[in-house]
Amino acid sequence: MTCQKTRHNFTKIAFKPLYTNLFNIVLLSIFLSVGSSKLYSQDIIKKTKAIPAKEQIDSKISNVKTDSTVIAITKTENDSIKKDSLRPKKTFLNGKVKYKADQYAKIDQKKKLITLYDKAELYYQDVELKAGIIIMDYEKNEVYAGRIRDSTGAFTQNPNFKQGANVIEPDSIRFNFKTKKALVWNSRSEQGEFKIKAAITKKENDSVYFLKGARFTTAKDIDNPEYYFQTNKVKFIPGKKVVTGFTNMVIANVPTPIALPFAFFPMSKETSISGIILPSYNDSNNRGFSLQNLGYYFALSDNYDLTVLGDYYTNGSYGMRFESSYAKRYSFNGNLNVRFENLINSERGYPDYSKQNIYNIQWSHSKDSRSSPNSNFSASVNLGSSKYFQQSINQVNIGSNLNNTLSSSVSYSKNFNSIPQVRMSLTATHSQNTQTEEINMTLPTLQLSMDRIYPFVGKDGTKKGFIKNINLQYNLNARNSITTTDSLFFKPQMFRDAKIGFQHSIPLSTNFKLFKYFSASTAMNYEEIWYTKTIERSFDQDQSRVVDKTINGFDAFRTYSVSSSLGTTIYGTFNFGDEKKIQSIRHVMRPSVSYGYTPSFEKYYDTYEADATGAMRKQYSRFENGIFGAPGLNNSNILGFDLSNTFEAKVTDKDSTKMEPKKIMLLNNLNLSTSYNLDADGVNSLAFSPVRISGGTQLLDNKMNVNFGATLDPYAIDNSGNRINLFNINNGGSLFRMTSSNMTVNYSLSSTGKDKPEKEKNVQSQRNGGREDDLFGTNTDLGDSRRTQFEDENEEEGEDKISEFFKSELPWDITFAYSLTYGNNNRENEIIGNSIMISANADVTPKWKVGVSTGYDFVQNGVTFTQLRFERDLLSWRMDFNWSPFGANANWGFFVGIKSGVLSDIKWDKRSTINR
Template sequence: MLHAQDIPAKNEVVIPSTIQSDTVIASPKAIISEKNEAIVDTIKTDTLKPKKEYLDNIVEYYGEDYVYLDRKENKVFIYNEAYVIYGDIRIEAGLIVIDNNRKEVYAKGIDSAGVYSQKPVFKQGQNIVEPDSLRFNFDSEKALVYNSRTEQSGFKVKAEVTKKVNDSVIYLKNVKFTTSKNIEDPEYYFYTRRAKFVPKKKIVTGFTNMWIADVPTPIGLPFAYFPLTEDRTSGFIIPTVGETSRRGFFFQNGGYYFAVNDYVDLTLLGDYYTNGSYGLRGESTYVLKYKFRGNVSVRYENLINSERGFPDFSQSSVYNIRWSHSQDAKSNPSSRFSASVNLGSSRYFQQSINQTNNASALVNTLNSSVSYSKTFEGEPQVNVTVAGTHSQNTNTQQINMSLPNVTASVSRIYPFAPKIGTKKGALQNINFQYDVRAENRIQTTDSLFFTPEMFDNAQIGAQHTIPISTNFKILDYISASASTQFQETWVLKTIRRRFDQTLDNGAGAVVQDTIPGFDSYRTYNFSTGLGTTIYGLFPFGNDKKIQALRHVMRPNISYNINPGFDQFYDSYEVPIVSADPEIQNEVVQYSRFENTLFGAPGRTYSSNIGFSLSNTFEAKVRDRDTTATEPKKVVLLNNLNFSTAYNLAGDSLNISPLRVSGSIPVIPKLDLNFIGTLDPYALDNNNRRIDMFNIDNGGSLFRLTNANLSFNYSFSSKDFEGQGTQKDLDRIDNDTFRNGGRPDDLFGDATNINDGRIFEPDDENEDKTGIDWYNYKIPWDLRLAYTITYSNGQRQNEISSQSLMFSSNLELSPRWKVGVSSGYDFKNEGVTLTQLRFQRDLESWQMSFNWTPIGSINTAWYFYIGIKSSVLSDIKYDKRREPDQQL
């Protein structure tokens, strides 16, 4: 509707035009000056600036049903699936009204038959608000929003009235904010009457309290501050408050998180107990994409039991250092650096008051390794590795370190190989290489670690090795090989022994002196071997269920010579006091290289013939699948191995015990692994081996001295659904695995008391609200480990160890999980460490209870309930009973 088309009203006066024609005719001569001077325009520039348009950008709009322009009201009505785009602002709604007089836009949904649909959606950049209705001013870019819903950094915010002042400041009234997926009916929320919202930065509120199931709780704050950011930010970590029976009240795991930059972070945490105990911990994670990644953890705890002056008072300190570093293989193929460090007090995992990892407490060995390797490409190729290793027995508190440890090797060189074609014959296959290993080995204990005394008995040495070998065929079926090896060993100190008659009140004693200085010795040996592969096939017919049996044998015979190196041995005499003049002094042989890094060279000449036989039994069976064209191959016995040796240079007991090992597949993923040792020689009355066959002494052909049988088996409900295993157990982020334990939960599942997250965030497309009662599924998994060891080396004829470990997890409902880890020790007739786990997914919350009622090291329980979202991870409650270290 346009006003230009309206008919004038009857009383309206039409004013006639008064513009007259210009009758002045300009002369052409009057226009041109006699002096040809340019005529200056005397019209002045207009100093009034044009009025600025209130729309700086083009307004785009669309309506599915209609777009109606009311010129009288100066409004535009857009209906059904409507949208308006103005700059970076987009408004979608069922009905949109643009008021050009007020420079505003109104948006609301469509109310049809009591159903309010097509609610407005306000988008500006990355911010999205979903209200019931809104008003927006194009000029000031301010907005008034009613019943808005938005999400920022994991928070879902719903406010009755929202006033958008500008792009960075928004005021809210009667606000609910939560991390629940259901913003309309959240299971919990925080309610405040007034709040200031800065997108992607913060929410500042007045009095705020928590509501659970629409019921207010006494948990409230006079004001609240919630940081909102998509990047990591530094901030305080709220400690956990609790009480223990032996250390009093405590503040645990409180500290500060430093977001250093995009590649490194740092967490500093501390614990304090009212009886004086305290703990400090620093953790850092670093990553450089496509280069490397790692994490460092340093923990120290000063533990005080009871109170000073009481008889049960004790004080101790424990520490633990862990470092894990891995390099991307593609970052530098010729240079590699890796680290896996786990060292500290031997009793840390048993005495620590800030971890609940039962599986780590059962670990008996701590290992560390830090290495850098470099490859120098060329012909031949050279590899150099510099490393440091550490091994620590937590039971004996013995520590072995190799720092530094340098190894270098030159790749194999074939001096007689042809330049073109394959190598043939013994001559062309002759090859040699060079290896060197230098090491500084330190043996110490827990009490001397990190003290100067730990270096007093350090052993330093180097060993050079040059192996030479070749291989060739005999009669096209027998593979032959021959090799020799030359070694030269360097040491920086040796020993010297002598008998001093003046010691021990004249009785005399052996004195050992340490001789510093460089010394060396050289050794060599020779070996050769013959081997082949024999195939046996026994067909039964294609109409049989078992169509054929296949037997593969790999026999091997070898011969080894190790000369005796008497030149590196000395002797001293020990006088024997006797009235018999024929009794002479005792002559004791020793080597000055004893107790050195690589030990003394062999003094005894040996010449051995070795025998080994490997067997594999397979069957071809008719496949149950009638559409299969080929029979199915089934392994009946895998790697049944026999090995023994005969000493040609020995004067007695020439035959070595027969070693038998193998694996029997029972069902898929279940193999019985066995190993045993059979001794052909008999024992005397003192249970010592004698040079007599056991069969000649009234026994059997062989005497079983020791044997072991074991198996590991895991399966789950997903195996029957054809979905494979439930999860990967070899995760590098598994805390127990990094501590040197098993990655599975056979010895209990680790609970991180610093981060109680158990369940992953819900998948928005996954429905966990109910169960199909006619075809419901209960996911489960079961893991078994069994081992039995038999010992009969000295006629004890006993089962030295026998145990069965198991763990199982059962998902009773989509949000209920229970688990158990336990076992039985048949030797000691007792239940092993047992852990019960109860876990409940409360949608936005999660709850867990871990109980260890039986344990050889500790018994404890741990309860946790908290919010899933990492934004509000500090809102939690946890309680635990510490293990009794005196048991």
């Protein structure tokens, strides 16, 4: 019930002539008495029915010990006594107040106070307040909140003040609901990656705060941070910026000489903001002093950004890099990196002076299939100077250095929902040999294919038998091929040397069962090749050599071929008994015989004079230099043999509770293949081709992959190393002569038994053309020094984790690779390659991670590339040291800096440069 303040009413008395009537005398006396005293009146408030407390309790605070009370302003009705002109004071509350407390909730209507004690909570408008004690003065429009002492005398239950999206955790707070102003003592708040603590905070309004005695940090523990920025005067605008006076950096509670007369900290609510990227200082013997990775980050929109970075050396060398990422939800995503470097060695006039330009372009794009199911566009581009990764001043990537090929592919494909369905793809490819600097490109390749048509299938749609399985297709392969070098890349001559060709093919095939156990297939293929250029070959008397003259114009040739195959599957099981450790071995063989015939197309061949006398004449085809080659001059009548094998075993399971035996794979595959030329004349032709053997298996719970292969030649060789038409066994040798063999072993083992997560793989190295693993060390991109090897840091830190130090399982992983190659093609009988490589990573403590990549070449008798890696997790900071102690690529690098992206420019990055 609310009460209205009493007011004073004075009654005026008018005197009349007195009569000697007793009644009148008594009545007059009463009026005189009343007229000399004060009369009070009070409005009678209409009683309203009380609202049950439980109906007003918010769902978030349903479990309470003290009943919640709702305070609301109700309109009162006056009694019959007329009020004066003075209006009552209007109560400030404009809505419902919800509150609760564990020990008690006290309402003092006379003082207009609500007192909540122990785990107190108050909800009013957009304010949520939790504290040990809360006092609300609803006459002054203010609320007070603070801590309380526990049984030991320590302060507990710090206030938690939330208004809208802003949260403050102070020691105590005083807030005015009407003016929105507040005074906060020892406030703690988070703004993006920053954590802020201030001795006194004055909230001017919803958008401006003034702080005194403040510290800013990205550390997890705001009360005991590893580092912070100390300042006394601060103007703080949540979600936008912080402007401070004199600011000093403090590390481990020790003030450092790093100080600024004023400071500006951006605190945008956006995921990223534009800003300057500070450089790192370095020096080089060949190029002088340098500033590396000076640049600017442009947050262009929510869908794409741009980073511009540059390096400058005092001898004139410089580098520029443009990196952009883009994405559109449910549509596509990708990134583009463009790198250019102008490299100058030594000084002009010195004998070792050199100057060159190198560049590299990387583009990755992928499309979400949900945006358009019938079409797709993708790109994976890595092209540039062949020596970029060997000579770059801002890349240390040994895996990329040892890779001999750069490749790219950009493709667009679309399915046309016609009958029959048609598929089209348009692809541009690029392949570059970094050793020979030769570049092969297709700009573009058009492929068009039509679904199989079964002209003899019945109305029921079944495709059984020789006739009903007959089907045909149509395929088109149109290609514009370019072969050039680094020096001619994208110059006019590159396009003049382009070769254009169209390949049309119509395959006709069928398959059927033969004698129940054999699968047979037969096919006929018709091809038509179109060229826009052909050649004319002749002997040039002036140059005394054979020359080819290019003939521009349309020309074509047509070929056909037939083929067939017959295969079956044979199963064999060898049982040893259920009581044996190896209960049985299962052998599966899949032999097949194939036959292919292509006739001679001699009509497309001409003759030319091979010498100046004209007596020697040779045949050639005007289509020889075409993309798809020339038609065959001789018959091809080949009979092929293939045999594939798999071996698996059933063994008794080590787990005695399991009744069924365990299946293990002994050999995933063991393949043998060879062929015989039926048209070989037996005198000058070698009818049998070498036998190729290949196989592989997995051991140690599928952690070790073993692959091997060998080539066996049935023919002997002469003293010059040439194959002769004489079987090796008839020449005093064995049945087969092993010309080459190889074996590779790869083994990966980790403490978790799982593969490395994607973020720990050498993704950038693989994109550059190197390896995904770290057998050749990790990729070091000097533009991104904050990359860490530690797991996600959302894990709980502090005393609980430190106390489990000796109980923790420290993760580790090992990658092992062994390669052996044997050569005996010309009776050299030697080991061509024999090397072992090992990479290991381990956490020696929960905060220390070490790694090593090394190996040994037993042929060259030397240690392969070696890298030592050390990393220290310093909570808010990261320390990293990489060292390649010897070799042509010997280098070292040290980095220490703040992990947070907002303060990523606070770092010390020192690295040696590779003299290239």
